[in-house]
Amino acid sequence: MQEMYKNLDQLLTFRHSVTHNPIPLDFHQHQDHYEIYFFLTGDVHYFIEKQVYPLQYGDLLIMHSNELHRPNFQSKKQRYENVVIHFNPAVLEHFNSQQFDLLDCFNNRVFGEQNRMRLTPPQIDDIMKLFDRMEMHRRPQALPGSEILYFATFIELLVFINRIFQNQGKQEEQVMMPDKLSSLFAYIDENLDQDLSLEVLEQVVFMNRSYLCRLFKKHTGSTIHEHILFKRIARAKHLLREGSTVTDTCQLAGFNDYSNFIRTFKKAVGLPPRQYQSQQRRV
Structure with missing residues (x-):
């Protein structure tokens, strides 16, 4: 104590x-x-x-x-x-x-x-x-x-x-999220290791990409790209804490380019993936 x-x-x-x-x-x-x-x-x-x-x-x-x-x-x-x-x-x-x-x-x-x-x-x-x-x-x-x-x-x-x-109890959620964006969030969460380009996403929600981007920005204050990137980093951190190799983590989190994954992860987290994983094992 x-x-x-x-x-x-x-x-x-x-x-x-x-x-x-x-x-x-x-x-x-x-x-x-x-x-x-x-x-x-x-x-x-x-x-x-x-x-x-x-x-x-x-x-x-x-x-x-x-x-x-x-x-x-x-x-x-x-x-x-x-x-x-x-x-x-x-x-x-x-x-x-x-x-x-x-x-x-x-x-x-x-x-x-x-x-x-x-x-x-x-x-x-x-x-x-x-x-x-x-x-x-x-x-x-x-x-x-x-x-x-x-x-x-x-x-x-x-x-x-x-x-x-x-x-x-469970109050009725007074939220402002359009159904199209709710569907988009669900699809992104379930397909982080897949292609999540705007070309794909506009087909998923049946919406023009320009309007989709504006709608997303209006309701979240951020871009679709930023959201996906953070979700993938969060998935990578979880995988590394669970013992996944850096190479497997790169693929499972949706980063198809290994060098880009190392660079992006370090910029977001402050440590390269392997060092982050070692640090988590000591905690």
């Missing part, structure tokens, strides 16, 4: 941020960390896997480490404020009870679904109080023992979130 508190900054991060000129973010995942995202102000549609959520004040998002996501800013000049928490689920190993799993809302739902919880005004007030306490306990001038209170408040936050998740 003492070792956990020494490494708490690597295991649990809290950020309350405000900006008037948000910088566009690429598609991303958090390999070892889960994310809690609380929306306060802005004009944002949030993309998670195959869904887009238009956000309003008090919306809470939860993301598993493998769920692809990115905010799509509809207006870049509006005030943008949120609270984001990243945490390594391993930190909770000794805090679950037989009756209550603190990771239930992250692990026990369909991948890429039920990511958003729409909180009531009283729930918004309650969660803001928890965030205020976490922020207070992480200040540089905090009193001795504040790291314990910081982590204890985080545990309380997870209990709070899971109770909301369990009580709301």
